[in-house]
Amino acid sequence: MTAELESQIEQWRGYVRRRQAIAPADVEEMEGHLRDQLADLVSSGLSEDEAFLVAVKRMGKLDDISREFAREHSQRLWKQLVLTSAGEDDSPASSRNLMVALAFAIAAAIAVRSAMTWLDDTVLARNASLIVLPFVTGYFAWTRQLANRTVVVTLATYGGAALAINLYPWQTATLGTESTTEVLAATHLPIALWFIAGLAYAAGEWRSQARRMDFIRFTGEWVVYLALLALGGGVLVGVTVNTFSALGVGNPEAIAEWVVPTGAAGATVVAAWLVEAKQAVVENIAPVLTRVFTPLTVVMLLAVIGAFVVRFNLVDVDRELLILMDVVLVLVLGLILYAISARDPQAPPSWFDRLQLGLLVVALAADALLLATMITRIADAGVTANKVAALGLNLVLLVNLAWSTRLAAGFVRERTSFGAMEKWQTDYLPVYGLWATFVLAVLPVLFVFR
Amino acid sequence: MAKTLRIDKDLVAASATPLVLGILADGESYGYAILKRVNELSGGRMAWTDGMLYPLLHRLERQGHVKASWGESSIGRRRKVYALTRSGRASLAERRQQWDVVADALDKVWRSASGRLELA
Numbered sequence: 001m002t003a004e005l006e007s008q009i010e011q012w013r014g015y016v017r018r019r020q021a022i023a024p025a026d027v028e029e030m031e032g033h034l035r036d037q038l039a040d041l042v043s044s045g046l047s048e049d050e051a052f053l054v055a056v057k058r059m060g061k062l063d064d065i066s067r068e069f070a071r072e073h074s075q076r077l078w079k080q081l082v083l084t085s086a087g088e089d090d091s092p093a094s095s096r097n098l099m100v101a102l103a104f105a106i107a108a109a110i111a112v113r114s115a116m117t118w119l120d121d122t123v124l125a126r127n128a129s130l131i132v133l134p135f136v137t138g139y140f141a142w143t144r145q146l147a148n149r150t151v152v153v154t155l156a157t158y159g160g161a162a163l164a165i166n167l168y169p170w171q172t173a174t175l176g177t178e179s180t181t182e183v184l185a186a187t188h189l190p191i192a193l194w195f196i197a198g199l200a201y202a203a204g205e206w207r208s209q210a211r212r213m214d215f216i217r218f219t220g221e222w223v224v225y226l227a228l229l230a231l232g233g234g235v236l237v238g239v240t241v242n243t244f245s246a247l248g249v250g251n252p253e254a255i256a257e258w259v260v261p262t263g264a265a266g267a268t269v270v271a272a273w274l275v276e277a278k279q280a281v282v283e284n285i286a287p288v289l290t291r292v293f294t295p296l297t298v299v300m301l302l303a304v305i306g307a308f309v310v311r312f313n314l315v316d317v318d319r320e321l322l323i324l325m326d327v328v329l330v331l332v333l334g335l336i337l338y339a340i341s342a343r344d345p346q347a348p349p350s351w352f353d354r355l356q357l358g359l360l361v362v363a364l365a366a367d368a369l370l371l372a373t374m375i376t377r378i379a380d381a382g383v384t385a386n387k388v389a390a391l392g393l394n395l396v397l398l399v400n401l402a403w404s405t406r407l408a409a410g411f412v413r414e415r416t417s418f419g420a421m422e423k424w425q426t427d428y429l430p431v432y433g434l435w436a437t438f439v440l441a442v443l444p445v446l447f448v449f450r
Numbered sequence: 451m452a453k454t455l456r457i458d459k460d461l462v463a464a465s466a467t468p469l470v471l472g473i474l475a476d477g478e479s480y481g482y483a484i485l486k487r488v489n490e491l492s493g494g495r496m497a498w499t500d501g502m503l504y505p506l507l508h509r510l511e512r513q514g515h516v517k518a519s520w521g522e523s524s525i526g527r528r529r530k531v532y533a534l535t536r537s538g539r540a541s542l543a544e545r546r547q548q549w550d551v552v553a554d555a556l557d558k559v560w561r562s563a564s565g566r567l568e569l570a
Contacts, residue, residue, distance in 0.1 A: 032480075033485075036482040059501045060500060060502060061499075065501035
């Protein structure tokens with residue numbers, strides 16, 4: 001057979017292989033069939049091109065065959081959920097990536113365990129993300145062969161963050177307590193660092209809208225995987241600890257001190273690898289999660305508004321309520337982002353888009369109500385670092401959600417395209433990182449490290 | 451060459467299993483050869499979609515009617531070869547009885563109706 005025919009067969013094999021339901025051995029069997037058929041047709045006088053067309057036509061529509069295979073081997077459609085599916089996934093690149101991921105995971109575990117030995121608790125608490133996230137970033141840097149410039153920027157940012165968090169002269173009111181701005185800086189540090197990991201994830205192409213969308217998607221899936229790993233790990237640790245203490249062997253506390261922190265550190269890298277290796281899985285879960293939780297969140301927000309109305313003249317609205325509201329808005333934003341990342345931008349508006357618009361409107365209403373009741377109280381009680389951080393985050397989220405509402409309303413009425421929403425979210429992405437950096441680096445200075 | 455007759459899809463599906471089992475009763479064979487044999491037997495009038503044979507063979511394998519093993523073709527390619535098992539033989543005998551009943555009944559219908567039917 002000529003090289004041209006070989007390449008046509010090669011192409012056909014590629015198409016067949018992409019079907020989940022058709023296993024590599026079946027592809028081989030069908031390819032043997034195709035070749036026998038071709039040989040017969042050519043020997044009966046057809047040209048190779050004609051023979052190929054006839055043979056492929058006789059083989060039948062791939063959709064039909066694949067459906068027939070799926071009916072016979074329904075378990076194969078589930079196999080994509082299993083890590084080491086036989087055949088094409090066992091490419092050298094993907095198994096090498098696994099090795100690299102495991103190496104970084106182990107390194108992260110060792111780093112965390114060493115830090116626990118050498119650093120005291122307060123120092124450890126504010127540095128936790130600085131100890132773990134570089135390994136996630138390092139994994140991206142390795143797999144993406146980052147340009148030197150990006151590596152330098154990443155390292156410099158990590159260095160800067162490390163210097164700020166550790167060298168700022170935190171002022172504590174009494175010995176043993178932490179300064180407010182220190183706690184704020186420590187909680188905003190992982191968010192700022194996550195965006196540095198994003199820089200590595202996007203291989204330096206942080207201006208690209210597509211890469212930013214990928215990063216949003218990645219973040220959502222990473223969270224899901226991390227939650228799954230935490231769940232499984234929690235069950236495993238719980239069973240082990242209880243068995244050991246029931247047997248009276250060993251020291252269960254050692255498990256808590258060794259297994260939990262090292263496992264958690266390793267899980268951050270493994271989750272990142274899982275997202276890369278098994279994208280299809282969570283692509284299936286994210287739409288389900290959004291569809292389940294969007295209606296529930298709408299109901300919850302309506303209940304929140306109801307509670308506000310019942311106690312409208314409340315005097316004890318405080319910072320905690322504001323923080324809770326921030327959490328709610330983060331949740332709403334997360335749902336919106338999940339939905340965007342899993343949605344086909346070409347699809348016309350559906351009932352779900354209207355429901356999302358409803359979610360946005362209700363969230364805005366609840367937030368507006370809360371802000372209105374709080375604004376006077378904040379003015380009365382004076383400005384503190386905590387209030388600035390909470391209000392600032394609220395503002396950051398409010399701006400995003402308000403504009404998202406406008407875009408969603410336009411989309412539902414088919415005035416704007418869905419792409420506008422995508423663009424807005426990806427354009428807005430750096431704002432979160434900048435705000436986190438502000439709280440981390442500038443706010444402590446403004447409040448003289450108290 | 452006989453004129454190609456379009457055979458109803460359901461009829462093809464119903465007759466495929468006994469045909470394949472019957473062909474394998476003559477000795478082990480592989481996909482392409484089975485299809486060629488079907489073509490010979492029907493004088494080219496039963497058009498199967500080639501790809502559909504393989505899910506069918508796999509179903510028969512799962513049910514234990516055939517046993518598959520990897521052999522080699524004359525030019526050294528790996529080739530999956532199917533052979534009838536004891537339960538396949540039993541299934542074939544049972545299907546044959548069923549088809550005999552159907553064919554017998556149909557035969558009587560054709561004969562009694564032959565006066566009114568214009569057979570081409």
